[in-house]
Amino acid sequence: MRLPPDVVSEFELKVRKVVDGVLVGKFKSRSFGGSPEFAEYRPYNPGDDVRRIDWKVYARSRRLFLKIFFHESEIPLLIIYDDTGSMAYQGKHLTASKFAGALAYMAYRGNNAVSFFSLRGRYLPFGRGYDQVLRIYAQTLNEPSGSTDFKRSIVEALHFTRKRLLVAIVSDLAFPLDVLNSGINLLTRHHDVVAIHILAPGEWNFRDDGKILVDMERGRRLSVPPNSARWQRERVRGWVASVRRAVIQAGGRYSLAFSDEDFPSALRRVALELF
Template sequence: MPHRLLNPQTFAAIKDLRLVAKAVVDGFLLGQNQSIRRGAGIEFAQYRSYQPGDDLRQLDWKMFARSDRYYIRESEVDSSVAVRFVVDASGSMAHQDGDLSKLDYARFLVAALAYLATQQGDAVGLFILQENQLVQLAPQQGSQHMQRFFHQLSHVKPNGQFPAADRLAPVFARKRQREITVLVTDMYEQTTEISDTLRKIGAREKDTLLFHLMGRNELEFNYQGQLQFQDLETGQTLQLNPDTQREAYLQHLQTWLQALETETRKKQIHYERFHLHEPLDKALRAFLLSRARQ
């Protein structure tokens, strides 16, 4: 059951993002703690394993980092951090693999992480990036702020190209000493606009996570027959036979992916790649590890 709640296909038809987020987070934490037993080195006078319904503000991040398990700390919560979610909503995020688009997956991913962060007591902000507009909600706490957060995330539609880095000053503005930035994108760029943005974010903030979304059909290029492909941002079309191009495509793709991951990690940015049918536990785990370092 918990693993099913992490599968984006399970909740694709649910419109209430907050409900989706709560189900994902509860399923994830429950699944991680089903096999917890008492053992040496755990101070049970102060800690107990997470159970559904527990106040997530008492979840102990540092205990997670040490033990890879989720424990409730029956003491005061540490001071909060600000978590800035930066979401690519350019036209390429409309790419679909089955019933899900990249932007659908990004919605579920960001909603779950934001819910987890706010329940812990952190402030969350949302920056949705498109060619002709920038949706920005500065990191805050509170129920009204979260209503706006989920509303904006629910209603955004992919459109246009990724904006140039010089138009994104609000994304780079720093207001707190303790911040985490999460950039969710498919890294589809016309020149180097996303790479430039990532470089600026990485230079500004030591705790930056890049969640790179791709369709499994992109990763495997499992198309058949003579097809016409269209660039979702420029409208340009290309006719080709995938069977004759698959080997060369996959070689170029692996070269690009390896270079991207290497360059990202050189900048000390945490890199994770996801395909659109992949459960969300990897993203939640990466976020928790980053949060534990604060």
């Protein structure tokens, strides 16, 4: 999927220049040698290097597939991206899109392969180059909607790879804590995991006393009692602390970002905390 020129220009202005300005040197490969290691098969597309076609697979299936390899020294990146309905609140998905684009671009700058999996099941195989960055960014521009089972999505994502990865979760992590714990533990069992937790200012500084709120994933309506804002703010802070603890205790790294933050400043801080 190619992005329209105006979207490419927007990416280069809002993401690429930010990364170039504040994160020079991140995601560099440890070296450029090493023995190649098989990672996965990918369907052949016109223009791909025909030398990478696995003819044994073709003989069995009469379909063309490429063999994709990693070098042992590389840090392949899998971006797990939250495209569920709750991300539509107060621009969380816009901030998440920038972070996902920045992560993909950082991997590209470090000569590392990068892949994309959305919690609602959209997948891009591992690839390299600036076109792969743009393909991933294009995936993040879909409007968030619906809901998902976090653990089930993680199990599905793990079907697509064999090698130890750096896995970056970009999400509001709005899932039951037991489900979140199970999913994170599945990932950290074999992979290096970082979580970028995206929150909206209205979630952190809740002020909606006496209003009717709507669940953006399931459509349920919730009446907020008067004078409950302080209690709700304390509840959210306790939940965030529990999420952070769950990620760290599982062996991952955690950083919190807000949808109204200045993106260059947020990216610099998150990168320092995670990488």
